[in-house]
Amino acid sequence: MNKILTLTLAGACLSLSAFAQKKPADRLQQDKAAIKNMCGCHDVTFEYTETFPADSSYKPKGYHKIIDAVEYITVADETPGRIVLQHLLIAGEDVIKHWTEDWQYENQTLLAYDKDNQWKKIQLPAAQVKGQWTQKVFGVDDEPRYEGSATWVHADGRHYWEGSSDAPLPRREYTTRSDYNVLHRINHHEITANGSVHEQDNQKILRENGKDKVLVGEKGVNTYARIDEGRCKEAKDWWEKNKAFWALVRKGWDKVYGNNTTINLQKKVNNEPLYKVMMALEKKALNKELGGEALEKEIATTLQQFATGKDVSLK
DSSP: OOOOOEEEETTEEEEHHHHHTOOGGGHHHHHHHHHHTTOEEEEEEEEEEEEEESSTTOOOOOEEEEEEEEEEEEEEEEETTEEEEEEEEEETTEEEEEEEEEEEETOOEEEEEEETTEEEEEEOOHHHHTTOEEEEEEOTTSOEEEEEEEOOEEETTEEEEEEEEEEOOOTTTTTTOOSOOEEEEEEEEEEETTEEEEEEEEEEEEEETTEEEEEEEEEEEEEEEEOOGGGGHHHHHHHHHHHHHHHHHHHHHHHHHHHOSEEEOOSOBTTBOHHHHHHHHHHHHHTTSSOHHHHHHHHHHHHHHHHHSOOOOOO
16 A cells, blocks of 8 residues: 555645654544545546355356546535535536545444335444544435444554445446345545545345345445646536535435434435435525525425435424
């Protein structure tokens, strides 16, 4: 692994030698620096391949690669114990709101994925999460994906976090596969000399009647190489126009997660998928056709419907 050259915290670059001189009491600042160092404009390559089948009857599906993608990552929100990173994908002249990382310090409440678009709230003991960060990953509409808690490690010139969690099928397969319904993920995020790398060691699992059957393993390597910030101007401009709307969406989801012990994510409500409903609301907000309390109420009602199937507005 490449030696880390810089870590960024609160807009300033800190040399590795400066971090080496930190005392253990300053570990929290190292963690925050590592998380925020993943921000910036990047060339991104996504690579996946199935590895070891559980038995000889399964034939691995092969190699999947996406190259020539540009992704902008920015801090969408920050409090003393929370850092929200927003990913924005640039595809030609279009900007696509990509996934969201919500990092929470010593968080005890997680949404654990079961199967079939259902998540259940679990509580972890305070002693178990001491010094740890939960990485909560959300989809393009900030709907739940997966969550895991682990410790950021700063040792031997390396800065990395590695956690495990169950997740629904990845978007590259959820419309083409029905032979498994849970992806058990081991996610490894590490800062590199020119960006970061997200490595995955996954298992594709069929979960039925309380039992898990492993089909095959999967290796994933997503590489983020920092490039000139000017190449992400479209994403920056798009985010400035739309970030207020998505802050309301995150606020709405926080209420949903707080008020429900189980999330049953609906594929469609009134014959419309979530992304279409959110695109329409985003457009109304941008064109100032809907705003203020009316917009918050519409978002809250929409999220409650999709998260539980119940037509009840949030209070």
